[in-house]
Amino acid sequence: MPKKVMIPDMLSVEEARERILALVPLLEPEERPLLETLGQVLAQDVVAAFDIPPWDNSAMDGYAVRRQDTLGASQDNPKSLRVTGSVAAGQWPRERVRAGTAIRIMTGAPIPAGADAVVPFEDTDELDRKAQSRSQEEVTILKEPRPGVNVRHVGEDVRHGELVLPKGTVLRPSHIGVLASLGYATVKVVRRPQVSILATGDELLPPGEPLQPGKIYDSNSYSVAALVMRYGGVPRVMGIARDNLESLNRMLDDGLSSDMLITSAGVSKGDYDMVKDVLAERGEIAVWSVRMRPARPLAFGILRGKGGRSVPHLGLPGNPVSAMVAFEELGRPALLKMMGRTALAKPAIEAILEDPIVNEDGRRVYARAVVTRRNGTYYARLTGPQGSNILTSMTRANGLAICPEDVPVMEKGQRVQVEMLDWDEEVVY
Numbered sequence: 001m002p003k004k005v006m007i008p009d010m011l012s013v014e015e016a017r018e019r020i021l022a023l024v025p026l027l028e029p030e031e032r033p034l035l036e037t038l039g040q041v042l043a044q045d046v047v048a049a050f051d052i053p054p055w056d057n058s059a060m061d062g063y064a065v066r067r068q069d070t071l072g073a074s075q076d077n078p079k080s081l082r083v084t085g086s087v088a089a090g091q092w093p094r095e096r097v098r099a100g101t102a103i104r105i106m107t108g109a110p111i112p113a114g115a116d117a118v119v120p121f122e123d124t125d126e127l128d129r130k131a132q133s134r135s136q137e138e139v140t141i142l143k144e145p146r147p148g149v150n151v152r153h154v155g156e157d158v159r160h161g162e163l164v165l166p167k168g169t170v171l172r173p174s175h176i177g178v179l180a181s182l183g184y185a186t187v188k189v190v191r192r193p194q195v196s197i198l199a200t201g202d203e204l205l206p207p208g209e210p211l212q213p214g215k216i217y218d219s220n221s222y223s224v225a226a227l228v229m230r231y232g233g234v235p236r237v238m239g240i241a242r243d244n245l246e247s248l249n250r251m252l253d254d255g256l257s258s259d260m261l262i263t264s265a266g267v268s269k270g271d272y273d274m275v276k277d278v279l280a281e282r283g284e285i286a287v288w289s290v291r292m293r294p295a296r297p298l299a300f301g302i303l304r305g306k307g308g309r310s311v312p313h314l315g316l317p318g319n320p321v322s323a324m325v326a327f328e329e330l331g332r333p334a335l336l337k338m339m340g341r342t343a344l345a346k347p348a349i350e351a352i353l354e355d356p357i358v359n360e361d362g363r364r365v366y367a368r369a370v371v372t373r374r375n376g377t378y379y380a381r382l383t384g385p386q387g388s389n390i391l392t393s394m395t396r397a398n399g400l401a402i403c404p405e406d407v408p409v410m411e412k413g414q415r416v417q418v419e420m421l422d423w424d425e426e427v428v429y
Contacts, residue, residue: 010289010296012405013364017330019286020300021344024312024334027259030191034179037171039232040189041340046165051155052181056111060150063102063124063139064115073141078125080140087112102139111151118150119143158182170341190340195228196255197221198238200248200266200275201318206240219391220264220323224316227327228262233335248278256305259338262331265318275299275315283310287330291405293363294319294388295326319388325366325400328421346419349399351378357403357410364405368397371418380418398422 011019029043058064065081073079081102087093089108097103097114105111105118121127123143129136158164164182165175171189179187204218205211218240225235236258241251248266255261266275276299279285287300299315314331316323333344349371357367369380383396399418403410410416 010291011287013290013292013329016287016290016298016300017333020312020314020330020334021337023286023300023302024260024337026340027191027193027338029188031186031188032191033186034176034184037187037189038173038176040171040192042165042167042169042171042175042187043190043340044188045163045167046179046182046184046187048158048160048162048164048182050182051160052158053152053154053156055154057152058105058107058109058111058118058150059152060118060120061106062104062118062120062150063141064097064105064112064118065102065141065145066097066099066114067117067145067147069100069102070117070119070141070144073144075142078140078142080138083137083139085112102141104139116151117145117148119145120150168340168342170343193233193259193335193338194236194257195225195233195260195262195335196236196238196258197225197228198241198251198255198261198263200241200243200263202243204240219320220316220318223320223324223391223394224262224264224327224331227324227332228335231332231335232339233260243274245274245278248274249282252278252282252303253305256303256309256311258311260335261303261311261313262316262327263313264316264323266315279303279313279315283313290326290330291363292325292329293359293361293365294322295329295366296363298326298330300330317388320391321368321394322388324391324394328400328419329366346421348417348419349378350415351380351399351401351418353401353410353412353414353416354379354381356412357382357401357416359403359405359408359410362405365403366400366419367403368393369399369401369418370397371399371420378418380416 069081070079081100083104084101085095086104087109088106093110093112097112103112119141125140199218199221203215205215207217221237225237228235238251241248263275279299279301283301283303285299285301289296290298295317297317301313302310303313304310316326336344351371357365359365367386368383371378371380380401383393399420401416401418
């Protein structure tokens with residue numbers, strides 16, 4: 001039997017998070033195809049090797065002109081110019097715009113030498129000429145252009161040698177577009193953590209098998225795996241370890257191939273709750289009990305295996321809501337740190353409570369709530385019964401309303417901090 005473990009005192013959420021983050025490593029960078037890096041952290045400075053745009057180009061379909069040839073142009077005072085050519089996007093102008101001439105130009109095409117403005121088609125008689133089958137070798141300007149109008153200038157977006165994206169940038173769709181515009185097909189990013197997820201308990205069945213008396217389906221593996229995936233990790237659902245040391249140790253050994261191992265259940269004080277004891281035998285415990293409701297029993301430490309391999313191990317509670325809330329508060333920031341993120345806090349808003357929150361035992365309460373916004377003010381109503389077994393309450397919640405440890409009850413009408421899980425269509429922000 002494993003040695004009895006000395007359990008640390010109950011920690012605050014902040015203390016537990018600090019201990020966990022201290023033990024979680026930053027993962028190494030890898031080169032990835034551009035479209036596979038969304039949400040990852042840039043592991044290199046991106047410096048522009050050329051200007052964007054690389055040359056002056058047209059912002060409109062129209063005519064490249066010398067503005068001095070169009071001074072005073074209007075419907076009542078049209079100015080006629082000779083059309084000497086055309087240039088499309090992807091082509092390079094073969095001639096310059098000379099006095100009294102214009103060159104037909106498409107959006108994105110390089111500005112011909114000599115031109116300093118682009119007159120859009122709608123400010124010319126082009127459409128009338130086409131409708132009347134008149135000569136296209138001349139065009140009439142019906143509106144004087146402003147200086148430099150509709151000309152995108154070289155380097156207007158990015159300058160050669162400029163630091164465009166610094167190392168540490170979390171890549172959003174706009175960043176992917178900028179990298180593509182700079183010619184990057186691949187980019188160096190902090191790699192995504194591989195996370196093994198293991199459920200424990202003789203009462204569990206994998207989804208898909210016939211339900212048996214005394215058994216329940218394993219939901220924790222799937223909700224936690226979905227959270228891991230949502231926040232950028234790569235989950236590996238391992239299955240179910242039974243309530244014996246042989247099964248548990250064998251599957252824990254298998255989980256050591258990942259960057260992090262997450263188990264659910266087995267961390268409280270029951271006769272069959274062996275995860276904390278095995279963790280103490282094979283590694284070290286930094287966190288066991290946290291002053292939060294739900295999810296007080298929780299283990300975190302370093303699990304060691306053969307050959308010196310060790311990985312961070314997060315032991316979540318068995319109740320499904322507890323497992324999800326514990327992951328949001330403690331697993332999520334650990335995962336983000338491994339991926340190189342520095343902004344770890346969840347987005348939070350202040351709302352007016354529409355239901356009371358009762359704090360029965362001096363722990364911080366994370367109450368499942370639905371946040372809406374009405375007339376510019378956020379309101380939070382609870383999802384109903386707050387038992388840690390009521391997983392459907394998480395499906396109805398888009399936030400966690402927080403009652404501090406030292407507040408026995410928060411009454412209806414009080415202002416409350418809410419950590420947002422989702423922004424649904426009812427929330428205008």
